[in-house]
Amino acid sequence: MEECLPEMVPISANVKNWTVSELIANGRWEWRKLQGLVPDETLQKISGINSFCLHKQDDPVWDKVRNGFYTVKKGYMETKMKKFVVDGRAGGTFSLPNSIWGKVWKLKILPKITHFAWRCLVGAVPVKEALVRRRCCNTSVICPICNQEVETIEHTLFLCSRFQGVWFASALSWKIDCNRFQSFGLWFEKILIDDNVLNEFQLAYVAWIIWLVWKERNSVVFEAKQHDPIKVVQLAEKAVREFWKANDWMVDDDEPVTKEIGWKGWRPPDFGVLKINCDGSCSLEAAAIGLVCRDHAGGFMWGFGEVVKSNSAFLTEVLAVLKALVLSRI
Template sequence: MSDRLVWPRDRNGCYSVKSGYHWLHSVNAVRHSNIPSSSTTVDSDCWKLMWKTNVPPKIKTFLWRALRNAIATFGNLFRRKCARTPLCPLCNCYHETAEHMLLLCPWVETVWFGSPLSLRIDKGSISTLDVWLCNTFSNIGTEQNDGDGIKSLVCFLCWHIWKERCKAVMEQCSPSPQDTIQRASNAANEFLSFKERRQGNRSPRPQILVHNLAWSPPLSPLVKLNVDAAWDPISKSVGIGMVVRDHDGQFLAGKSLLAQADSALMAECLACLEGCRFASDRGDQWVSFESDCLEAVKSINGDISRGKWEIYPILSNIRDFLVAFRSCSWTWIRRTANEAADHLAELAKLRMCNEVWADTPPSSLTFILNKDGLPCPPTNV
């Protein structure tokens, strides 16, 4: 595609006076001090979203303190001469602010991605906690049938990340992402179920932890094509995996290939593009595409000109492919329902060339296909 001018400080690549002002203000703030100020102005919309979220008062109070930068992080303790260093006690690399503690610390990334939300934390796009919280609520809440439950889970995760961090600091041990995910999910499910029983709702609510965990076959005559990408931030290499199955769950085809990408989001979008190309090459006309990257799916289904400018050429190519299908759709699924494509993506990183499987999957994929509870053909050993 022909080049175009972009403003990298805005999501859609277009310059505005507002984005220019905020960029200039942030540059001046960095020049004057490397330590974040505790004086922050939180958007009123963020306060409304937080106070209306269906969580216990103690979690609302904690989030209120975190948004006002009024919690005992090492950055705040150092500023008050109560700590010897402002560095995070768990990673010892960056100043411990509320944003670092809840979103940016390496062990916390595992919590968000391993949770039922499957959130990928984009460090470059995080400015303040309130902006991230508003964006997360708007992105996830509108995509789920249980939007209130998802918002509650986000708040419970923040609360249990804080508790696990304090435990690790006080007991001088390593934090456990898996235990944090389990405790937060169980607490959210228990609290929401109790609230519904008090309101007279006799029917049991779906558990957040087990919602849409398994792959499901499409309706006839559709075929379902799952895509996933495995990105290495050091080498910038990408393993892409694709699996095609029909309405009976029968394995029709699979493919793995290597590519290059500058970010995890770009890698996921490349996987979506290769999935469209694979379906087109196979001659499929009725296709249901699935990916576990929420931002990629939202970008494909929405206005691509308002998405991130780095992935605009990829999204444009995807749109060109979609018009060739008689019927197609893009749907976000949880990572646990996309294990087959994820396995082929990891497999691509171990091999030197692209591979295509027709009718017969690789032997290492058999367990995952059987785990989905669907028929599996003889394997190609």
């Protein structure tokens, strides 16, 4: 085993920080310095280096390709082959598997929405927390919509109290659990790979909502527009249906978004029957209830929301059910 190892030469402390340029003078090797610094076998290999190479200036090279020249295409492919390590909530990190990228690029949605989903996954969305962390600006990290929590990508798209109503009002009727929601990447990986309960149309619908929530956020922040969760839901369903019809992917206008065997979310009522979903939210400062009425195809009929007097989550939920019973008789 010892015969296979190269000869080791001890290096004194005063030469440990030498660079290659300090071993060259006037285009020639400083053999006096090299002797005793490296083994004789290595000296023979150094002597084989052409002297004209020593006169050339150093050039940066990229070690991922043979010719050393970096190109955007090669850089993209190298990045794509790696697992992304993305910032999660509360300072955590997680790794995205390579299998998720193929799923993202195959979503039947507009290319700009696909690109936005990719930006969300790699943490390239300019939310307040990301801008401050990267020292792009010196401002507050608090969400400009609710003015309560740090604005991360997860908060903006799901956890903000102003946007949770979008998911609840959607045909999926998702109620976001703020305590269990960890990160956008883990959530997206779960619905794309792990759960396998959403069909292609439902995945497109979810992606469109994500895109429109971000656009709604920007309209509120930069254009001072009034937030309207019902409008976001209606635009999402209209847009995804029109896009699918234009590509001959969908033939039935009455096809409900939630029509899928094994779907564990909102279930449509019988034909000719309306269904009311209600929910309540309570904090130390205030309490509010919300109701959404939909038909058998998942079509939005009407919505209702108001601030109520309540000091517990249970009482708030009861008030929401009571209001649903009252409005169902109108």
